[in-house]
Amino acid sequence: MEGFEVNKRDNDNVAILNLKGYLDAHTAPDLESAFQQLIDTKSYNIVVNFADLSYISSAGLGVFMGFIEDIRKNGGDIKLSSMKPKIYRVFDLLGFPTLYDILDEEEKAVAKFKDAGEQS
Amino acid sequence: MEGFEVNKRDNDNVAILNLKGYLDAHTAPDLESAFQQLIDTKSYNIVVNFADLSYISSAGLGVFMGFIEDIRKNGGDIKLSSMKPKIYRVFDLLGFPTLYDILDEEEKAVAKFKDAGEQS
């Protein structure tokens, strides 16, 4: 059976998480650990790339809700990119687009952090 | 869900059936029709290529049992080729290799008909 994988890359001061497979109540703890590690190392500029994610349930969305306040308080953000339409629909149904930056390409999400950095 | 497909090609006087997907009690009737058509057109030299078949149950094997007598009586044969190990195991468990020619490559199966033709 297809599983779930989360892989971390860095682009300057932006941490990128690539998600792969299915993100549900069974695999959400893996994503939580990945976020916890970023926070432990004070990496608050985070882009999550959904290109290879094929399924998400609300248990997966809960992870993004759980960390966003803490990360924003520390001057960072979680930006989401490259969702398949089926995945975007779930975020959309629950109102995420008004509270989270959701971009169609990873580069655009990364650029948002860099633009913000130049302005400050 | 993956289905079942049978496609017919010709190599001179040998008819080649390519099987794809899964062959079980649900899809066996499709293979039966394909054999019936060959018999209706007096195509008795038959090679069945299993390269793209991923599953077979005894309902599938029954089709080969049902037509072999008739075809051999008419001077032809059903030769089987290119089975994945998982598929070959099922034929092997039931004793097919002593009663059917099972070759590792389609060309070898076709050649057997041509050699026989030259000898006669």
Added chain:
Amino acid sequence: MVSHLPEKQKTYQLKLPSQSDNLALIRDMVSKIATQVGFDNDESSKIELAVDEACTNVIRHAYPQSPGQVIDVLIKVDANKLMITVSDKGKGFNPDTVKVSDLAESIRAGRRGGLGLRLIKTLMDKVDFQIQPGTKNQVKMVKYFS
């Protein structure tokens, strides 16, 4: 090999332990049945997600003291609809007083949940609860053929 709308009612039932590693199995089964009886991929994936949410709730909330109890997924299909009932024998809940907070509110309150029942109601055509704590708690969901 072509799927047809069923002429008479068909029943499918799946019972398995309330453990999160079974969610993928349940989804697989449900989406295959939905497709087989004639829903397109888009509708099937809505049904799949709604059932995942209901089963996730059984795993997380119904049996807080003891994982590995039974989740019961019953699917009935007739000429115009698919009906799925997800049942547990756990502690139950009151669907009328469950807090369905909106996203901003949940985030402010530091809650990471509360989205499952909202999704179920949005994804399915009809949702109905029958709660008898310890005996039988049911979420009944209906999707009509369009």
Added chain:
Amino acid sequence: MVSHLPEKQKTYQLKLPSQSDNLALIRDMVSKIATQVGFDNDESSKIELAVDEACTNVIRHAYPQSPGQVIDVLIKVDANKLMITVSDKGKGFNPDTVKVSDLAESIRAGRRGGLGLRLIKTLMDKVDFQIQPGTKNQVKMVKYFS
């Protein structure tokens, strides 16, 4: 995400209409459960085929007059084995007198069947029949963890 051998007994049950288009569903389910509880691909595919054969027999033989009756597939897994019971409420049969002819004999006799029960017995470690026509006919199959 790694599979472990189960510590205590787990039960899975699947009931669905006795129609050949459900065989793929059953196989899928059974092979996923077998893999999930710790069998390798090779063992899983043997279990999958044995269950297909038992269910094909229910579809073909148990209810000759009326398709769409129930096939019941019950899987129990404990620390050292997986046990699958395939049941029907159909006409039943006598497993001791069923003719298990060899291949050459079947072909000469123009029979295309008779291979299913042989396969089941070869693929599984233990097979047991309990037949009560019209009430409950069961094929119980066991595979041990190696």
